[in-house]
Each structure stands twice: as structure tokens, then as C-alpha cells.
Amino acid sequence: MKHPHTLTLASLTLCLLASQAQAAVPADQAARLGADLTPVGAQKAGNADGSIPAWTGGLPTNAGKADENGFLADPFASEKPLFVITASTAAQYKDKLTAGQLALFARYPDSYRIPVYPSHRTVGLPDKSLAATRLNATDTQLIAGGNGLAQYHPGAVPFPIPKDGLEVIWNLIGRYRGDTLKRIVMQASPQANGDFTPNVLKQELAYPTGLSDYDPKAMSNILSLYREEFLSPARMAGGVLLVHETVDQIKEPREAWLYNAGQRRVRRAPQIAYDSPAAEGLRTYDDFDLFNGAPDRFDWKLVGKQELYIPYNSYRLESPAYKYSDIVKPGHINQDLTRYELHRVWHLTATLKPGERHIYSRRDIYIDEDSWQGAETEAYDGRGTLWRVAEGHANFFYDVKVPSFAAEVHYDLLSGRYAVNSLHNEEKNAYHFNLPMSGNDFTPSALRVTGIR
Template structure:
């Protein structure tokens, strides 16, 4: 059931929700709500009327140690294939489809809602500055007057909201080793291990504003295993305006010992070692240029989304404990009721993509895409993406413990981001 928009956004927002690419910046009076009735990144600071969503009180404090801050929490209730229709008002169509396809095994343990999101102060400060300065360029395909933080904490249309996800803060420089699995219907799988390295443009890195002005981040991905794929490398220079200056990508093929430009690493080009189960723009739930879709901001809903998924980070787990036939081990998942922005992306006339429509559910506290439903050219629900959100409070970075993308037609799925068996 749709909830009313925050009063601080005013009637102007309601009138602009249908606008594809309205002017971006808002008035200083509206931006003044940030840090008062709205969080510094634009979420409603207050809880909901029912008391099932608490107020935001600053999120988790930064510490040097990273561990599950809620080890004693128990599920309040569990949504199953037998009772999910009772909770339909707070479920996405994709979640309902998962219950229908896997009625005996798919479940959602629902826990107390904890609003743990927290960012460094400079992200809060820059987000407030962005509210009155940052603009959309090229029909929404680039940003002007943007350096870091949330570009549109008071979004006026769908493309602004999706930009908040695309450029959200994920730290300065990141190095990680993660595993990916693409199980067969019977549960058989081979682990593919990647070493990912990112460097983002922000105050924590050596990025200089007068250099590579159109670069958002640099990304390198090395395939570590299995042996048949080991040594292949992907390098990406991600641009802010990918229509003016398309993403720069190169691949090194270890077997051929050759480096080649890789324009296919974008849009619906196949994802690395994904067995055809994800597109390039499925990585990080969604990435890249938004120019092939019309974006509509539908408003806010209260939805059960994966949140505070610290169980999935437990180093005592093996990958076999997580990867199961049909879907991941849902006993390890944690769902909470949160407010989300709903954004519908519809393929533009004359544009090509294997997904004709996508429906996004963006967590209001982090702007991360938490659920995305993908529809094929016939208008049928095809793939369901879920991100299991976690707050890396030791670095003040909200991100994912695990990304999953379920194919309702084949009964297979992709799980990316596991690091339980890595050093």
C-alpha cells in the first residue's frame, strides 16, 4: 500500500513525479529539511505511524571491529509459501513470485527493523550542497555540479532517484576477494572467485577534480579461479555521462594473451562468468548509463527487504551452507520492514535491452537498490534480484553482503559477493 510522501517535499514533488527529466536542484527552503525532518541523505527521519519502522537516530557508530551487532535477535515471524498472501501489501511482485515458485522452501524470516545506516560527515555535508546545485545533463544521462555524496536527496523524478543509487558512497578505495555461484536446478555449482579493486572519486582518495572530470570510479576485476578462467582480467573506467563519453572497458584474455577493448561490458552484455544468468548492468544490482529507459518515480512503500544481513557474513559458514537448489539458504537471511522508493524503468521506443521493464525498490536510508523485478519483452516477470544489505560500520559504508538474481523460467540463480571462505 502506498504511503504518503514526506510533507517536507511539498506539493511540488507530487506534481513532478511523472516528469521524466525535470530540473534537478531544489530550493534552499526545501533543502533546509535535510538534517531536521529528513536525514542528511533525504530519508524521513521519523518512524511510521504503526511503530513498525523506528525513527533514524544516526545509525551505527563507527568502530574498529566488524561483527554482527545483533547476535541475539530472533525473528518476530516467518513469511512462508503458506501465509505470504497475508503480507502481500508489504511484498514486491518478485517476492510473491518466489513464494509461488518455491512454496515449500522459500521463506522470509522477519526481524525487528533497525535503521543502521550511517555515512561520514562530509557525505552529509556534500549531499545537502548537491540538493541545491546538482543538475541533470543530457536528458538525465549525466550530472552537473556533482562531486560526491547523494546528488538528489530530494528526488523529483525517477532518473534522479536511480542516480542516487548509481553514485552512492562506497568508501574510497576497495580491495576484496569474493565468490560467485550459478547453481544448476539440482544445486550443483562451481565457485568462481574474483579479486575486485575499486577507486572512487571522493575525498578519501587521490582523485583530483581537474583530472578525468567525467570519471566516477576505476574498477579492475581479476578472475582467480577456477583454473579454466583464471588470469582473465576486466578493467573499467566508469564515466558519469556515458552517453557523451561511453564507459571505457578492456579485457585481458589469459588464453590468448591479448588485451582488447570491451564495449560489450555494458547494458545487456553478458556478465563475467555468469553462465548467462546476469547482464553487465545487473552488477551491483544496477549500474551504467540510464539512457535506454524512461524512469518513473512511483512514490514510497513499506516493504520487507533484506537488511542487516550479518549472518551471511559469518566466517564459520561454508559456501555450501549458503548455496542451495532454487535459492540461497533463506534461514540465513534477515528481512526488515523499511520504506523504499519505487521506481519503474520502461524501455524507450527504438532502444534495445533484454529487460523491457524493471521495477526498483530503493532503500530510503542508503539509496541502495534492495529489490528489482525484471520483465521480458512479453511483459512477463522473468528475473528477481535481491540485495542482502549490510552496514560496514567500521568504514561507515552501507553495501551488500550478497547479491542474488533468480531466474523464474530456468529455476537457476546467481549469487555474488560471498567471502566466508576467503582470508
């Protein structure tokens, strides 16, 4: 039998945990979804001067066709830029630019530019995800000091009507990216002169509800499952990374494993988190996707909403008409192939907590209101100097209603180098959504089979 004092302590602990849970919004607030707010919580109306249009449901699934190699047609191919922002004109647009974008103009005054096009609110998510988002609005709660979720319905936005910065960053972490995704993409970390070695990877992502063997009880703390295999260059081919991302990251932190093809061994990889270096030291592991992983080392403050020129509807940047060498250039990607639009974003600041360790002392993250996908970030070093800037060049797979990136670029302002990922211009049929997947595909034992060469 347990000692009576043990039972009392357990009861007190449960009460404390319950008090730490932050209540979801009441039903009358949730009723705004689909009314004055979109089904994922964005402001449905346009802005005052009409430069941001009202949301009317996003692009229809038949907005264009895919070619024989899987590349979607650009619905806006005929549009021309309204204007192009350069280093000499950036000051007059600074109220709609981030500190990071202004720093890129200062770092590359002769080549960095922002072509601004008409704004289109193209994102609309599947009914399944929207239904789960509506449930999350009244059910999902922050627990463990904001570092976990309770009563979360996966594959959907946790807090469509957020009250603070932690809820907003969890919306980025938990947003919809397809029930399952398999893609082949290229990443590169070019030298200052633009020379680069293409790294081609096969990446697979699955939400537990998208698995054929989904077990709600056994997978109750799984947010997503991720597997990544190097296909080239030859010296890296066969290496595999596996990540189990958790919902309550304090109760059960992220689990990661690496398969080394040369040694034919699977090893746990606790370093695949936080500020461990990635992409030749040009970004951290938690920089990927503009932020990922546990938010517990930072204090998150919601600055508010603002209108910014952000990369959007980047269909040209993923066109098969261009080679990787057309995009990867010295200092930054080829900005002539980019597209920026005026959109509303949520602005967060993350300040390193006292006593916690991270190479960044502060981060600013700007999140698109319609997709909850990151658009821009800034990272500051321990002295408070702006160090790194990232841009997520958003596109929208309208045929399956999934937001994604045509390219994700991380700039190191001090070294003059950058890392780019998610390019797929030279890959045929690179993206496949909602394919049948099993939880057995995402086990450590499956890595040995995947990585054999």
C-alpha cells in the first residue's frame, strides 16, 4: 500500500498541474471561426486600402494542373511586379519590412531586392483539418508551463484564437502540412562565391492520424513523425535521421535516431535539437521550418499583428524552367525569381530565459495569418547583435490544400554565407501527399532497412 502522505503529495501535484493548464477559448469566441475570422483564425476582411484582399476560401483545387513531372501550374504567371524594393528605396518601405530584410539590403546593397506583386490569399485547408481546428479552439490547453499541449486534436491549428506568444508559436509547430508527406528536395550551403554541392534528400512526415495503424492511446503524445534519408552526394548517401516529435515535450522530450550507413549502426541522437549546429554551421536544428521543437528555453512575447512584404505564392521559384544553379547565387538566392506580397503576420519575440543555454539571445518570428507558416525570422547573438535572418518562400499546393515552402533560406550576416533547403526544381514528381504510411515506417529498426546501400 502507498503511504497516505504519498497520496496527498500526488493529489497536490495533480492540482498544481491542473492550475498550470491555460483554458481554451469559450464557445462564443470559437463561434467567430468562419464568421469574422477564417476557419483557422485569420482576419477574414481585407485591409483598409484593399492592398490585402478579403479571404474568400483560398484557391480552388482546380486552379491549375500539374504537368507530367508533378509541377503545379502557376496561377499568377502573367502578373508583373507592382514595384521592386532595392537598397536605395528600402527606407521608404521600412514600416512594411522586417529588421532582417533591412539588414539584407545593407549587407548586399547591389543585388538583394524585393519584387512586390499583388496580394492573393490563396490558402485554404481541408475540411478534416478545419474540423479539428474548431475542436482545438475549445479543447486544447497549454500545460507544463506552456511546453506541452493537452486535449490536442492533431493535424490542425492548436489555438486558432491565440491569447499569447506561446499559443502562437505552438500554432506554427502544430499547423497542418498534409496527413502524410513524402518529398525529394535539394539543400545546399554555398560558399561566399556561390559554389555549392547539392545534397538531395528524401523526407517523410506523418501525423499520427494519417497512419494506417493509428492508435489514439499508444500515440497520444506523438505530434508528428519525421524521417530523412540522404540520396546524394555519395559520401553521405544512405544516412538516415528519424525524429519522433511529442505533444508534451516535458513529459517526453523529442526522440531522435541516426543511421550511419558506413557503420551500419543506429544510434540515439539527442543532439538533434535546440541550438546544435546544422547546414555546415549556418543554422541551428531548431531554425529548420523557421522554428521547431520545444519552446521551453525562451520567453515568448506576442508583439501583435502587422502588415509586411513577405515571400508568398512562390511558384516561379520552384519552376522546372530553372536549374539549382539559376537559384543558388553568391550571398543570397536569385531574388529575381522571388515573389513578395503584402500580408498580415503575427510578430513574436523570444528572449532567452535566465539560466538557459542557447547561442541566440533573442529571436523575432513573423508568422503568416492564413497558414500559420513562418515567413521571416531574425536571430541575435549573445551581445544582442543581429546575426542570422531567414525567409520562408511560401507556396500552396492547391490541388491537395497544403501550404509549404518552395525554398527556405537561412542567411548568416557575419560570414556572408547562407543555407537553402526545400528546392525541388530538378526533381521529377518530388512531392506526394497523403500516401499510405504505417507507424512501423518510423521505428529505429526500420532505419537499417532504409539506409542499406
